[in-house]
Amino acid sequence: MDEKSKNKPPSGLERVKRWLYAKDIEERASGCVLCGSCYGHGPINPMEDEPGPKTKCPPYEFYRFQRFTPKSRWLMSQRVFHGLDTITPELKEVIYTCTTCLMCQETCGVRDDGYGPWDITAAMREEITAKEGPIEAHRPLLESLKRHDNPWSQPQSERGKWADGLGLKTLGSGKASTLLFAGCSADQPHGRAGAVALAKLMKHAGEPFVILGAEESCCGLYARDLGFRDEYHRLQEKNQRAIKTAGITTIVTACGSCTRIWREYPKEETAGVELLHAVEYLERLVRSGKLKFKKAARKKIVYHDPCHLGRGCGVYEAPRNLLRAVPGVELVEMPRNRRWAWCCGGGGGVPEAYPELARWNAEDRLKEARETGAELMVTTSAVCLRSFSSGENALPIQDLLEFLSQSL
Ligand code: SF4
Ligand code: SF4
Structure with missing residues (x-):
C-alpha cells in the first residue's frame, strides 16, 4: 500500500463499521435495535413531551413496503458488511430512494451512540460507488462534478454569472474577512434570486464581504449524499484551501444545503471560521439595528x-x-x-x-x-x-x- 492510500480516510461501510455490530473491533459495537421509531406511525418516544410526527420516512410513506424504511436500509447494509448479501438491483433501489431528509437521524435513539440510519445509508452508497460505480441516473452528476466542480454540467468559466452587474468584490480583488458562498445553484434558475438578494441585503447593511466568483466550487453536497466520497474530499479540500489562503473568518451561505455541508467539514479544518446561513447572519443585523x-x-x-x-x-x-x-x-x-x-x-x-x-x-x-x-x-x-x-x-x-x- 502506498503512502497516499495509507493516509486516505476510510469510506463505505468500513467507515461506519462500529455501527454494524462488527464485534471484533476494539470499540463497543452497536447498531439498529429494531425499535421502529424511524418509520412507525406511533410516537417516537412515549416519554417525550413532544410526541413527534406520524409520517417520518418519505420513501416508506410512498411505497409502503417495509424494505423502504430507514431500519431496513441499516439492516441491509449490515448484511452486506458481514458478507451475508451482495449488492443487488433491489438493494440499490432501497438505498437510492432515500431523499436525505434526515428525519431518521432525528428520531433514532441509537444516534445518541454516534451515527444514525442516514449515515449508514450514505456509507452504503459509498460502498456501491467504490465497487460498481454510480447508478446510471447519478452518473452525469458525478461526471459533472469531476469536470466542472458543480453537478449541473455548467462550465466553470460561467460560474459566478449570478453576480454580474452587482459590483461585488471577488476574493482576489478585494479584502474582507467575510465570504458570501453562493453555491452551485446561484447560477441556476432556482438559486439565483436567493444569492442576489443576500448580496443586496449585505450591501444595504454596509457589511464588507467578498465572493469567490468563478473560483467557487460545489460545497460537496451531491458528492457527500450520493456516495462519491473521493469527490467529496477533493471539493472539501479545495474549498478549505481557498478560505485559508484568503484569511476568511466568516462564511455566509445562501442555501441551507451548503450550510449543512460546510458544517460537516472536519472541525479542525474550519477552526476559527464561523459558518452561518444567511438567515442567521441577517437576524444578527436586524437585532443590531443595521x-x-x-x-x-x-x-x-x-x-x-x-x-x-x-x-x-x-x-x-x-x-x-x-x-x-x-x-x-x-x-x-x-x-x-x-x-x-x-x-x-x-x-x-x-x-x-x-x-x-x-x-x-x-x-x-x-x-x-x-x-x-x-x-x-x-x-x-x-x-x-x-x-x-x-x-x-x-x-x-x-x-x-x-x-x-x-x-x-
Ligand atoms: S434520511 Fe432517508 S432513510 Fe432517513 S427518513 Fe429521510 S428518506 Fe428515510
Ligand atoms: S434505525 Fe434507529 S429508529 Fe429505526 S428501527 Fe433501528 S434503532 Fe429504531
Whole structure:
C-alpha cells in the first residue's frame, strides 16, 4: 500500500463499521435495535413531551413496503458488511430512494451512540460507488462534478454569472474577512434570486464581504449524499484551501444545503471560521439595528423548513424571526414544522433516479402548505425551490431572502 492510500480516510461501510455490530473491533459495537421509531406511525418516544410526527420516512410513506424504511436500509447494509448479501438491483433501489431528509437521524435513539440510519445509508452508497460505480441516473452528476466542480454540467468559466452587474468584490480583488458562498445553484434558475438578494441585503447593511466568483466550487453536497466520497474530499479540500489562503473568518451561505455541508467539514479544518446561513447572519443585523425592513407586506405567509437547514443544522427560529420583522406579515405554520417538517423530495439524487417519488413528496408538502390558507410560501434552500417550482398544489413560492430584499 502506498503512502497516499495509507493516509486516505476510510469510506463505505468500513467507515461506519462500529455501527454494524462488527464485534471484533476494539470499540463497543452497536447498531439498529429494531425499535421502529424511524418509520412507525406511533410516537417516537412515549416519554417525550413532544410526541413527534406520524409520517417520518418519505420513501416508506410512498411505497409502503417495509424494505423502504430507514431500519431496513441499516439492516441491509449490515448484511452486506458481514458478507451475508451482495449488492443487488433491489438493494440499490432501497438505498437510492432515500431523499436525505434526515428525519431518521432525528428520531433514532441509537444516534445518541454516534451515527444514525442516514449515515449508514450514505456509507452504503459509498460502498456501491467504490465497487460498481454510480447508478446510471447519478452518473452525469458525478461526471459533472469531476469536470466542472458543480453537478449541473455548467462550465466553470460561467460560474459566478449570478453576480454580474452587482459590483461585488471577488476574493482576489478585494479584502474582507467575510465570504458570501453562493453555491452551485446561484447560477441556476432556482438559486439565483436567493444569492442576489443576500448580496443586496449585505450591501444595504454596509457589511464588507467578498465572493469567490468563478473560483467557487460545489460545497460537496451531491458528492457527500450520493456516495462519491473521493469527490467529496477533493471539493472539501479545495474549498478549505481557498478560505485559508484568503484569511476568511466568516462564511455566509445562501442555501441551507451548503450550510449543512460546510458544517460537516472536519472541525479542525474550519477552526476559527464561523459558518452561518444567511438567515442567521441577517437576524444578527436586524437585532443590531443595521438592517430594517420598512416596506409592509400585508400577507399570510408560511415558511417551509428545508431539511438540511432545519434538522441538518438546527436552524428553525432565525427565518421566522426575520419574517416577523417585516411589518404586516402574518406568519402561519404547517402542522409538520421545525424538527418534524416534511421533506420537499428534492435531495439525495431522488429527482434524478426516482422522479415519481420526488414529485409525490413535493405535492404532499405543497398540499399541506396550501391548507394553511397562506398566500405565499417562502423557504431558503435552492433544493426545495427546485422541487416546488411546479406542481398541481403549487401556491406562490419565493426565496425568503428575495422576499426580505423586497421589504427594505
Ligand atoms: S434520511 Fe429521510 S428518506 Fe432517508 S432513510 Fe432517513 S427518513 Fe428515510
Ligand atoms: S434505525 Fe434507529 S429508529 Fe429505526 S428501527 Fe433501528 S434503532 Fe429504531
